[in-house]
Amino acid sequence: MNVHKARCLKRWSLVLLIPFMTFALHAYSEGGDDHGHVDHEREMREEARGPNGGKILHEGNIQLELAIFEGGVAPEYRAWIERDGKPVGNAQLNVILTRLSGQQDRFTFSRRDDYWLGDGIVTEPHSFDVAVELSLDGNRYQWQWASYEGRVEIAADMAKKVGIATQVAGPGNIERHLQVYGRLVTPPDQKVQLRARFPGVVTAVRVNVGDRVEKGDVLAVIESNESLQRYELRAPIAGVIQDRSVNVGETATDSTLLTVISHETLWAELKVFPGQRAQVRSGQIVHIQHNNHAHESQITNITATTAGSPFVLARVVLSNDDGDMAPGDLVNGQIDVEKIEVPLVVDNRALQSFRDWTVVFIQVGDIYEIRPLELGRSDGRYTEVKGGLNVGDHYVVENSYLIKADIEKSGASHDH
């Protein structure tokens, strides 16, 4: 009896103390839970999935599995309809997707080998309210559910506070520019080197270096050796005396006496490199930037340079009315490569990357949703939209990053 009692007592105490210690230890694992997040996407993934990876819908003995099939083809709806586990062949199935903007996509299904195929592509984003209508032997079945992705709700006052601002998508201009550098040169026709027609003694020189001359001004007088007649050397163009290598009393032979140069017009010879060449044509508008002054002109011609240079020269005629430009100056030219009007553009600030797409976020009320875009041409400010967005949609321009951050934030973590 005593021995029995002793055993009993000992067991009691063991029973009590060991579980206490183990519970305490087990608790530790549960204590760590609050660090993790419950991932909503994952919760959704845990819903019932059918053998084909689709969503299972039940009613009575009817089972419908609906999947978006993306393997190698554009996303399409496929459905499997069974009654009592056996495929049926005479059903009428419609799926209506209502998107955020109110747009409805309607799919009618037709029978394929072992599944039903919806007509049409399920366009991105796959974010919509789904309504399924099934007619089978005179019975109608309906299911509805919401299936959202890339969607987030932000109250209007909060959006205002954090600086989210939208614009209405619409037509616009795309102006693509190319930046090139080049130097200013004197056009060949603006520089005249005067020589004596007949050798002789120079009797007068009326101008000095730097003097402005008009066309027809007498620059020098020479007495011909042969005829002993004096003849005048006149300025063939208006310009400035750039060089004078003659003085009274000197004999003029066939060397250059005076150089008249006109800076009224200058050429900018812009270097266009092979990667840019395809986009540059004569006649394009060029904005020349010279010492913080802007000049606008056109490309007159494009010529190759001496052999061996990798670039070609695009010539632009510039009028130098102010006289602030000089040959040899380096200029920077912005060539308007393309200037087109397109039916739909978005502000570049609105563009964000999302998964593999470039998206904008459209706003309907307090709801924001991604719109994967098919983009066309772009300049530094606007980008042409070829698909994915409609004219009149409100899209987020300022602080669009916040929307992206909010949609993706469930993935943001700080693992120590």
Place this chain on the structure above:
Amino acid sequence: MLNAILRFSIERRYLIMSLMLALIGIGTWSYQHLPIDAVPDITNVQIQINTEAPGYSPLEAEQRITFPVETALYGLPALDHTRSLSRYGLSQVTVVFKEGTDIYHARNLIDERLSAIKGTLPPGLEPEMGPIATGLGEIFVYTVEAVPGVTRENGEPWDAMGLREVQDWIIKPQLAQIPGVVEINTIGGFDKQYHVRPDPQSLLEMSVTLDAVADALRSNSNNRGAGYIERNGQQLLVRSPGQLATITEIENVVVGRFGNVPVTIKDVAEVAIGKELRTGAATRDGHETVMGTAMMLVGENSRVVAQDLAQKLEAIKASLPDGIKVEAVYDRTTLVDKTIATVQKNLLEGALLVIVVLFLLLGNIRAALITAAVIPLSMLATMTGMVRTGVSANLMSLGALDFGLIVDGAVIIVENCIRRLSEAEQQNGKRLDLRERLHVVYQATGEVIRPSLFGVAIITVVYIPIFTLTGVEGKMFHPMAATVVMALLSAMVLSLTFVPAAVALFMGGKISETESRIIVASKFLYRPVLEAALRFRWLVVSGASLLVILCVWLLTTLGSEFIPQLDEGDIALHALRIPGTSLEQAIDMQEILEQRLKEFPEVDKVYAKIGTPEVATDPMPPSVADNFVILKPRSQWPDPNRSKADLIAEMETAVNQLPGNNYEFTQPIQMRFNELISGVRADLGIKVFGDDLDQLVATANEILEVVESIDGAADARVEQVTGLPMLSIIPKRITLARYGLNVDDLQNLVAAGIGGEEAGLIYEGDRRFKLVVRLPEIVRTDIDSLAFLPIPLPDGDFVPLSEVAELELKPAPAQISRENGKRRVVVTANVRERDLGGFVEEVKQRITQQVDLPSGYWLNYGGTFEQLESASQRLVIVVPVTLAIIIGLLVMAFGSLKDSLIIFTGVPLALTGGVLALWLRGMPLSISAGVGFIALSGVAVLNGLVMVAFIRDLWRETGDLAKAVVDGALIRLRPVLMTALVASLGFVPMALNTGTGAEVQRPLATVVIGGIISSTLLTLLVLPVLYHWVHYRSNRYHKA
């Protein structure tokens, strides 16, 4: 031996008293030198090796810096493991040493290894070891701000750069000199730099390259000493000054020649004060600020250091420019003071209640005072012990101290002495003379000393399982167990020496032991109840057994938490944004977040650190911000009784409405610990090791799928490694060659142009600022026009960047983590509603079957399941061994297994009350509650011991079992009631406390109060019944 000590203590009572004075002296000294902190330090022995690598991308940082550094550390003695992360501009290798390694020695070893590899690192990069601090190190944080409207001397308003200059050159140098401060870490603002920003077009025009600009600046800014010359007996020092000092001087440096004309910096570039490319920022109350964090040296007293810092900061204020406001936003002193206040309050209230109870029950104020004196004396002795063993005073170590238990031994001795003294007086009919009195005290003490010593020994033994905990849990609870054991041992020594000596010394007068009315009434009630219990013993025993079974069941339904969360009073939260978020964007989001938090009336200050501070003690990307929410004192809250959990819940709802942020709520010190310990904190962590990041991620995702498909898996996820958007400028080699360029030429230009190139220092007195050559902001930040950036050719011509390089925008690894010298990606999962061991087994099996690991890749299973497994295994051995030791001790005390077991029944019976109390208050089972149970077992055993000892002695004297049981129980009624009341009333303030540290003490106190009620009832009823029953039967058996 015991008797010898007793005799000595009583005879040399004056000596003992003077020894007590010495104890008070030493104790007071120790108290002043006791390191006081809020929570126990759970940091492991670790050293961070940070290498700042400006401009390096994660991939380059890993390849060029992290790998050589890691390789150099192989084979260090006492090395536990290394881990590393490579991020933009930073390589951080964390070296963790085995517990107990001397940190200074370890740093020496690392220093030696690092100096050996300096040659293999890229030039200009210097690995540095992080500050010698632990998770408790960040004790003081202050912000530097400008008073709105006040301008600087030059008439301009203060900007972030100006504030940073004040912090770097006025405040920091002064604070860094305070003893105990190892580092002042700055975050926020901008480091002032002198920027030379060449205009690409002007460079082309003047045929000057970016390199030439940097070279010209480098070779035109130096002071040189040139020895000395002697002249006419005088010594002349020779010096050639040439340092650049002002913007004008920089502008006039000649960079080249255009024809005959010198080209100066001014001709090709703009020179101005500019901002660094910073990696971190700080905000406070919704606007940007500059913040300094003082880090405390390992082992210093945080309260003292923080106080010194606060004082110094106050003194510094006088030396600041007008309009600069410096304010401490976090001061550890507050928390430590609160902790001390809690402990002091409990000590005081406990002691007062003990005195009151003793006085009421003993009816003798002197006896009450003697007993109560044991509390401060043993506290002082404990503190001396703590200083000697290096245990710091904190919520955990002091929070679990339990004064009722400490005085239990003394109570029993004093009670017995009083009883015997008054008995002797009554017998004698006159006052006892000294010799008689000493003898009575000696006898009375001797009667109960053995059982009470054994009781204390048993309680000490019960703490053994706590000492077997390792890792974080061990660090958390060892100090607590050590402190309690020290307190108990000192109380034991005191009751052996001080108590009898004091009783002998001070109980000289008439012992007015007229049993107090309470006791008389109790005895009047107790006798019939006890007799009834003896009659209906079956009922009593089976009732008690039923109660125990019920409580065991109840125990399984209680929630549980392993480590109690110490409430630090303040809130910390990580604000997480998606990877790739820019610093400026993060600041904008942060400002809105702070404004929202500030709207709470409970919030005093909000401040945050975004990204990485100057010293990368906590390297975070710009997308992560550590927020600190400092709350007002509760009295200023609209509802002072509001629970913190409720406040946090409301905050969480509020901030979740802000778009783009994710949050993790925690507490400041806790946050820092998590950052430093940095282990896998999920139940299961599967680490995939290998070389190729894409392959690692692919394999990790495969594993994730497997894990998710297993029953019980929750929160499974793969660590995020990619997602940092990166602009790659990929050289076209053939085209480059056609233009006569090397890849290097292109890269240098891109690096210098966009990242900037250092070209020397500009000195302003002590202050020194970097001189940087960098393209103008408008050029370097415009990706579209970057394509047109002209690259100079050797012949003076140029080619646009897009011609010789491809610009590509694509995501890249945000961070590369490595462990023990190999890249790794972690898959983590928690387990719900399933046993962890089975889950892990299944995961291992399924992964082996379903996941095909490429060669060169391997897995490692870790996570808390490992600690749980090892701790469980240890406890499965240690707990039974402990129980065996207790029984062994009891057997030693009684020489009877039967009696020992009877006493032992008190343990489960006492626990029932504790369980019921927890259940009633809706509290989870925690280690604190566990400590309460341990204390309870001690009280129960102690009471049982004394009672059984008395009954047995009486039985031996009288030979009548039934009478001995009843009389013995009646004699022991008073001490049992006293110990019970002392312990339970002493805990009432603790149980109701809401102050700092209450979360540790509340469960403990609750368990003890509840348990003592049940334990007292059961000791008084069940124990005598059991004793009588067991011995009656065996008696009869023997007689038969």
